[in-house]
Amino acid sequence: MRSPTAASRAAATFDVRRHNVAALLRALLREGPAPRIDLAERLRLSSGATTRITAELTRAGLLEELPALVSGDAGRPRVPLDLASTRFHAVGIHVGLRRTTIGLVDLRGRLVGSSVRIAHDGELDPAVVVAEAADRVAELARETTAQIIGTGFTTVGRVDGASGRIRDQDVLGWTDVDVPALAASRFPGLLVVESTQRALCRAEMWFGADRTIQDFVHLFIGNVIGAGIVIGRELHRGQGEGAGQIAHLPLSRPAQMPCECGRGGCLMSIAGDRAVVGRAVREGLLGEGQTIHDLAELARGGDALADYLLRERARAIGEAVVIVMDLLAPDRVIVFGTPLLVPDHIDEIRGEARRWMRREFDAENMITPSALDDNAPVISAATCVLERFYADPFALIG
Numbered sequence: 001m002r003s004p005t006a007a008s009r010a011a012a013t014f015d016v017r018r019h020n021v022a023a024l025l026r027a028l029l030r031e032g033p034a035p036r037i038d039l040a041e042r043l044r045l046s047s048g049a050t051t052r053i054t055a056e057l058t059r060a061g062l063l064e065e066l067p068a069l070v071s072g073d074a075g076r077p078r079v080p081l082d083l084a085s086t087r088f089h090a091v092g093i094h095v096g097l098r099r100t101t102i103g104l105v106d107l108r109g110r111l112v113g114s115s116v117r118i119a120h121d122g123e124l125d126p127a128v129v130v131a132e133a134a135d136r137v138a139e140l141a142r143e144t145t146a147q148i149i150g151t152g153f154t155t156v157g158r159v160d161g162a163s164g165r166i167r168d169q170d171v172l173g174w175t176d177v178d179v180p181a182l183a184a185s186r187f188p189g190l191l192v193v194e195s196t197q198r199a200l201c202r203a204e205m206w207f208g209a210d211r212t213i214q215d216f217v218h219l220f221i222g223n224v225i226g227a228g229i230v231i232g233r234e235l236h237r238g239q240g241e242g243a244g245q246i247a248h249l250p251l252s253r254p255a256q257m258p259c260e261c262g263r264g265g266c267l268m269s270i271a272g273d274r275a276v277v278g279r280a281v282r283e284g285l286l287g288e289g290q291t292i293h294d295l296a297e298l299a300r301g302g303d304a305l306a307d308y309l310l311r312e313r314a315r316a317i318g319e320a321v322v323i324v325m326d327l328l329a330p331d332r333v334i335v336f337g338t339p340l341l342v343p344d345h346i347d348e349i350r351g352e353a354r355r356w357m358r359r360e361f362d363a364e365n366m367i368t369p370s371a372l373d374d375n376a377p378v379i380s381a382a383t384c385v386l387e388r389f390y391a392d393p394f395a396l397i398g
Helices: 006-031 035-043 047-059 126-143 179-183 196-208 267-271 271-284 292-300 306-326 343-356 376-391 393-397
Strands: 063-067 080-085 087-095 099-106 111-119 147-155 158-160 163-168 174-178 190-195 217-222 225-231 332-337 366-369
Touching: 006 047, 006 080, 006 376, 006 393, 035 047, 047 063, 080 099, 080 271, 099 126, 099 376, 111 126, 111 376, 111 393, 126 147, 126 179, 147 196, 147 376, 147 393, 158 190, 163 292, 174 179, 179 190, 179 343, 190 196, 190 376, 196 217, 196 225, 196 376, 225 267, 267 271, 271 292, 271 306, 292 306, 306 332, 306 343, 343 366, 376 393
Parallel strands: 087 147, 147 190, 217 332, 332 366
Antiparallel strands: 063 080, 087 099, 099 111, 158 163, 163 174, 217 225
């Protein structure tokens, strides 16, 4: 039996150090500031190892000391450590049908300042969209003193995260778009390209959903529709990155608009924003150029027809939820997007799910609104970078 070489021993030591560094940062993220002794106990590290790790992270600017805790005990004061979350930012870019939204996100997954919106005005050429995004990101980078550790770029569709290619995005008309090639290194730091639905799952796992939930499906409902699937706290990508493509699930209801797939009765053609808005325009509720937000405002203001149209949409989503639940049996289905513009419509989704479900289930706990806010598309894009940071921070900060 061969003895380990010096190189293999060094590699093993490095792996242990990287694991401990990542574990300490994640502990501060999830449980908040803590003195060194508490971190040592929590992570089951020696006091010496904890001191070395925290010293290294402090020198790198990743940790900061807070005022000492008041204690009646004699001895050295207990000084809490916290993430220096404002010194490092990730960029989040979300490309939707009408606009690209961009923002800076700190290490705790919080939007820094306001997001920037770039209206497409019908210009959906991927080269133009990426170039305009790169210009705005450069402006944001010049305006901050924080170090940019990377850029997350998302859109709904089938995305190959390994290569950064958007294989297909029906609504934008994109096929096999090579984002890294179009970006030509103009985005700062590590570039991670991901589907919006999977990025939202990552954000739910890191900053939103109950960490005891092992299996969940995250439904994204807007101008486009998709789902992210998490099994055992791991994203399920599927063959050809195709998992979660639910826009063309066939429902029992009549379509409100022709579907890109050529069939009628798809979830997208019934419950997508454009389908609902199109019906509202035909009913005379909305004018050309108005959006689902205008329809929701009417419903919240007491307009019976607007409320009816949105409740009909919610019931269609409830039928789709049951199909997903029958197929995957997740612990939870999380709903995100424009159906939440009228908060009580989540109960319409639950009620319709009960009607279709062939067994008893706790709809209130199994079908829930997302814990993420309206900034979620940007925050979730940035989370794709933050997840890499919390696995190996020194690989990103240099």
